[in-house]
Every structure is written in structure tokens, then in C-alpha cells.
Amino acid sequence: MTPSYILTLSCPDKPGIVHAVSSLLLRLGGNIEEAAQFNDATTGLFFMRVRFACEQAEPAPLDAALQELARAWSMHFELRAAARRMPTVIMVSQQGHCLNDLLFRWHSGLLPLDVRAIISNHRDFYQLAAGYNIPFHHVPVTPESKAAAEARQLEIIDAEGADLIVLARYMQVLSDVMCAALNGRAINIHHSFLPSFRGARPYHQAHERGVKLIGATAHYVTEHLDEGPIIEQDVARADHSMTIEDLTALGRDTESQVLARAVKWHSEHRVLLNGHKTVVFR
Secondary structure, X not given: OOOEEEEXXXXXXXXXXXXXXXXXXXXXXXXXXXXXXXXXXXXXXEEEXXXXXXXXXXXXXXXXXXXXXXXXXXXXXXXXXXXXXEEEEEEEOOOOHXXXXXXXXXXXXXXXXXXXXXXXXXXXXXXXXXXXXXXXXXXXXXXXXXXXXXXXXHHHHHHOOOOEEEEOOOOOOOOHHHHHHOOOOEEEXXXXXXXXXXXXXXXXXXXXXOOOEEEXXXXXXXXXXXXXXXXXXXEEEOOOOOOHHHHHHHHHHHHHHHHXXXXXXXXXXXXXXXXXXXXXXX
């Protein structure tokens, strides 16, 4: 079977980029299977994602040719084998709805992941991890042990070779050091009540105010809490008849779906960073 590759790139926008890329792939024996592009008039940048089949069994010759193209067009690019499942570590605390949803989708073949470990500051989900035959690492976190705990978490992440770290309702604020180490490869999920309803019991606060929309945001992790580049968002309607439990269940469903889509798009290399924003080729 002819192997397929995924090429993502960004560069200053100018005429001829698509022609240059497609011509190069043709010379290398590539057959384009899927292509998407975006010209950002605000930043003057061009973004592209191409999936192509090619007889080249190894990416090295492709990479060398693309390096020449990149120099000519001031281009940043990444080339990956399409069949490779993304090595992933999931972090969680005591709310397991997102973790359970991700594991089910992964086990069902709906997410192109290689889930290598679960890290938690609590023991609640070690049996769930065991049911999927995934190593579970309990790393308690206290104010006094935070630095040592994060060092241990990074050890696990590095040992597993994780290209993606999913904070599936991991309820600890990451340090700037941790955020820097995970830059561009950690995805977080949170409810949409921020900044209106901060702190504990946000669904109780929302119920008291009679909110009519409940949503969720999936974004990349940065040192600025809950302000990283947004990958996906969604909302669900609420009404006066709903109890706090109803709102909570609705919010958790929305969080699970939004996080799953963000993880899927990232693992399929459909998300490109554009400053503080993202370009998502769905």
C-alpha cells in the first residue's frame, strides 16, 4: 500500500505558493489526496495542509526537498506519516467525564491516538485505566510538592515520548515552567462560564443567574491561565426548568464533545498556530 504523508506549512503570503508546493510533490511522485489553505489578510501569512500519497517509504528524501522549498519561501513546515498514531498522555483529577469519553473514542478507533499513560493527582480512575490496559501514574500535588510533582509528570511525559498532553479536567494550575515544557502540545478544556463565574461551584452560580447557554472551550495551554489559542468551542441551550444537576450534566456532555473534536483535529494535524489564534482545517 502506498504510504501517505501530511504536510503542514505557514509562510508569508505571496503568489505561487500552491503551485510551488504541488509541483514539488509531483516531482517527488506524490499524489495529493486532500488539500486546504488559508490566506490571513490581517497577518499576511499563508497556511496550508496537504495529505498526499507517495512511493517514498521513508520521509527523509521528502524532508530534504521540502527544506529547499522552505528556504526559498521563508516557510515553516512539518511533515508526518499519516498512519502514525500520536503518542498521548492524559492528565485528570476527579472529574472523569472527559477521560472516559476520550478513552472510549480511542478504543473504538475514532481518535488516531496512541494513549501511553494517564497521570492523576488522585487515585479515582486507576481502575478505569486498568480496564483499558493503560499505565496509571498517581502523582499527588500539594503547594509544597508542586515543583517536584511537575518534575515527575514531565519525566513520565518524556519517557512516553508524548507529542500530545490532554488535560481532561486536570484541576491543577500548571507552573510557567510546566507550560513552557508543554508549549504547543498540551490541550485544556474548561466550561464557558469564565470569567463571569469564577471559583468553586460555577454551575451553582450559573443556575442562580438563570443562564440560557452552557458552553465549553478547548485551547492550547499557555502560562496565561485559560487564555491559550482556542481550538474549538460549542454551546448548548439551557432553560428555567433545569436543575443544577441538569446544567452540570449538560455542561459535561458539551466539554466531552468539544475536547474530543479538538484532540481529533490536533492528532490529525489540522490545527496550525497563527499567533494567539489557530487555523483549523476541519
